[in-house]
Amino acid sequence: MIIKLTPQEIKSYNRTLWGIVIGGFSFIVLLLLCVNFGLFGALPSFRDLENPKSNLASEIMSDDKRVLGKYFVQNRSNVSFKQISPNVINALIATEDNRFYNHSGIDFGRTFSIVFYNMIGHKQGGSTITQQLAKNLFNGAQGAHNPIKRIIQKLQEWIIAVRIERNYTKEEIITMYLNTVDFGSYNTFGISSAAATYFNTAPANLTPEQAALLVRMVNAPTMFNPVRHPDKAMEGRNFVLYRMSQENYLTDGQYQEFKARPLGLNFHPTDHTEGLATYFRAILKKDVQKVMEEKGIAKPDGTQYDLDRDGLKIYTTINYDMQQYAEDAQRKYMRELQAQFNDHWHGYNLRKSIKNYDLLIDQGMRRSDRYxxxxxxxxxxxxxxxxxxxxxxxxxxxxxxxxxxxxxxxxxxxxxKLTLRNALMSMDPTTGSIKAWVGGIDFKHYKYDQVQMGARQVGSTAKPFTYAVAIANGYSPCMQVNNVPDTIRGYGTPWCPGSEASSTIPGMITLRSALAHSQNWVTAHVMKEVTPTPVAALIKKMGITSAVPAYPSICLGVFDASVFDMTGAYSAFVNHGLWTEPTYLVRIEDKNGNVLYENKPRLIQAMEEQTAYVMTYMLKGVIDEGTGQRLRWKYGFTNPIGGKTGTTQQNSDGWFIGITPQLVTGIWTGCEDRDIHFRSTRLGEGANTALPIFALYMKQVYANSSLGIKKNVDFAPPKNGVTTVLDCGQYNQQQQSQPGTDEVDKKLGF
Known part of the structure; x- marks a missing residue:
């Protein structure tokens, strides 16, 4: 049935229809005006648009400008347009906003195409890339479940999008978008973090199929997560590849080729407890925060910098490859050493065999998070x-x-308690730059850093300090001493160290051989001659920050010190007697590259240049003929290397500090509690628990020629030459030709 309307009715309907259209349009315009003037909440200013507030991860840079790790709330790092593969740009535009270069922030025509894609199962939003950027930067998901608020939010996005388009180029907009987009799980924000997390690569290196997978995650990161939903991820990736072919970014043949490829994940989730240099990163964070507080370093508005949000760049001395080599060496040998330890204790009643066993376990329980x-x-x-x-x-x-x-x-x-711990630090002795820092065996489970925070008894690694004082007072490495007990009096209770019969060399022995074979009696005799006070003073001058009382027993290392301090102290021997403060922080920059802080290490002339050089000769003897010989016969090192092993009472601590002309490396191994240890010196000595890690580490260092650590360079002699006679044959001839020498030697006990 056809209803005929009168002219008056048609006119009335037209007036009503136009009234609705005009009224609706006027309402939208009014809403836009209200939004624009901030009646529903302030919009970002131009300054805000120039400096969007986003959680930007701070990056820790190695000495070769590689990222060691990050501090973040959201794992986000900015990259420039040139650092993003064209494959990513093409995939994003083809899928999300194919008229990106033609609109001014809002594309009303896009709505119709989006309806089609949603109908065939490829869910997409109607927002342009610029609108999505506006939402990411300034609105987030506010009001997403409230229709009225969502409408206002959408209008805010339109206005912000238009403002963004007016103030930025298209390249800048798409770069900001890719730097801020959320890639879902594993705390991954921005294309740089996504490329590293899912493919272990840089955004500039992403291939078409990799770019397609990441772009498909943009609007549905959970649904298209390739780790949790590989089938969905494959389907989504192939859809993006299809859109790229439709937009002529790929030929049909390329589309078919990339579509046939597997996902090819190289999954590397970023976590504060995982990755390279975890212990170092934790120490560094506290140090940077302390430096910025003490130096009063703040943002232009006066607020404090937040390492987790403000995108700072922290440049360090750590070398990426050397850090990796150190961690690899630790992992390889400690696995073997732990097996030795487990076999060593297998079948023993721990309660009866370990001193204070019940107390140690009770203390461990009470210190636990569970307790x-x-x-x-x-x-x-x-x-x-x-x-x-x-x-x-x-x-x-x-x-x-x-x-x-x-x-x-x-x-x-x-x-x-029965798990062995280990720490390593390696540094350049001339600059003080720390190249590798391994603070423990696993940061996730054992967060206590043994490089700087941990101080353990140093054992025989302290002996060179006493010999250095003797050398400075005119003693010669060739001077012979009768290796017999020598009691020291005048410092409280008379003191004379013990010496294991199996490792004691009887008769007359040179100072160099005494140090090489770590002879306690000769070392105590030298201490008796030089007295404890100058030895303690030298130890402190060489950077040992822990307490070193001026008692005779310090010659055998009864004091505690950290790997950090001991490695720094040995560096003075190599660096012509000049102690250079061990340094790991170079400078701090803000997100725009402005330098906020630069570090300058302290320098102290700890000993005369000739004394230091003679000590390198003494320490080379440890490797050539003494307790460090296995570096030669087992690990095949033939180049100039010095060092000192250290083993404390009951084999509780094993040390090795190795010196080369360009690198000094300190290593400690032991259990959490000193009462738990190897029962035999053969297994518990530093030559077995620490030295092998040095060997494995240095093999990799020497194999990498790009590091510049030369294998066949010897320790440089003093500029003015060496007056101390190092040839013992020549020394003996000189002694015999000097009348009265024997009488003097007898008085001194030589």
């Missing part, structure tokens, strides 16, 4: 002990990787 959590819950001591003796799910560290298992928490404490 503190139960205490906070109000549990009694009896309830806590019951909990620790009830099997529970555990994530434990092993050298074969973490293991999820079920065991009693108290047994996990025992397991941890």
């Amino acid at each position: 503190r959590a139960l205490k906070q819950q109000g549990k009694s001591e009896e309830e806590i002990k019951t909990d620790f003796n009830t099997p529970a799910a555990m994530d434990i560290f092993t050298w074969r990787g973490d293991i999820d298992t079920t065991m009693k928490p108290i047994d996990s404490i025992v397991y941890s």
Whole structure:
């Protein structure tokens, strides 16, 4: 049935229709005006558009400008347009906004094409790249579930998008977008982090199919996550490749080729407890925060910099390759050493064999996170002990990787106590630049840093300090001493060290051989002659920050010191007697490259140049004929190397500090508690627990010629020559030709 309308009715309908259209349009215009003038919330100013507030990760840079790690709330790093592969740009435009270069921020015509893609199952939004950028930078997901707020938010995005288009080029807009977009899981924000996380590469190197996969994650990062949903990710990636072919960024043949490829993931999630130099990064963060606070370094508005949000660049002395070599060496040998330790203790009753066993386990329990959590819950001591003796799910560290298992928490404490720890620091002795820092065996499970925070008894690695004082006072490395007990009096209780019969060399022995074979009695005799005070003073002058009392026993290393301090001290021997403060922080820059801080290490002339050179000759003897010989016969080193092993009482600590003309490396190994250790010196000595890591590390360092660490360079003699006679045959002839020498030697005990 056809209804005929009168002219008056048609006129009335037209007026109503136009009234709705004009009224709706006027309402939208009014809303836009209200939004523009900030009645629904302030819009970002031009200054805000120039400096968008986003959580930008701070990057830790190695000495060769590679990223060691990041500090972040959101793992985001900015890159420039030139640092992004054209494949990423093409994939993004083809899929998200194919008229990107033609509109001014808003593309109303895009809505119709989006409806089609949504109908065929490829869910997409109607926003342009510029609108999405506006949302990412300034609105987030506010009001997404409230229709009224969502409309206002959409209008805000339109206005911000237009402002962005007016103030930035298209290249700048697409770069900002790719730097801010969320790639979902694993705290991954921005194309740089996404490329590193999913493909372990830089954004400039992304291939078409890699770029397509990442671009498909832009609007649905969970759905198209290639780790959790590989099938969906493959489907989404191929759709982007299809769109790239439709927009003529790929030929049909290329589309078919890339479509047939596997996902090809090289998954490297970024986490504060994983990656390279984890212990170093934790120490560095505290140090940078301390420096900025003490120096009053602040942002232009007076607020403090936030390392997790302000995108600083922290340049360090750490060498990326050398750090990797150090960690590899530790991982390889400690796995073997732990097996030795486990076999060594297999079948023993630990409670009967280990001193203070029950006390150590109880202390370990009370220091654990589990104990503190139960205490906070109000549990009694009896309830806590019951909990620790009830099997529970555990994530434990092993050298074969973490293991999820079920065991009693108290047994996990025992397991941890019997796990050997290790630390390494390697530095350039002339500049003080630290090249590698391995603070422990696994930062996730054992966060205590043993390089700088940990101080352990140094054992025989302290002996060179006493010999250095003797050399400075005219003693010769060729001087002979009768290797017999010599009691030192005048410092409280008379003191004379012990000496294992199996390692004691009887009769007359030169000072160089005494140091090489780590003879306690000769070292004590030298201490008796030079007295403790100058030795303690030299130790402090060489950078040891822990307490060093002026007692005779310091010649055998009864004091505690860190790997950091001991490695720095040995560097003075190599650096012509000049102690250079070990340094790892070079400078700090803000996100725009402005220098906020530059570090300058301290220098101290700890000893005369000739004394230092003679000590390198003495330390070379340790490797040539003494306790460090296995570097020669087992690991095949024939080049100039010096060093000193160290083993403390009951084999609780094993040390090795190796010196070369260009690199000094200190290594410590031991358990968390000194009462848990190898029962035999053959296994527990530094030559077995620490030296092999040095050997494995240096093999890789020497193999990489780009590092500039030359293998066959010897220690440089003093500029004015060497007056100390190092040839013992010549020395003996001189002694015999000097009348009265024998009488003097007898008085001194030589």
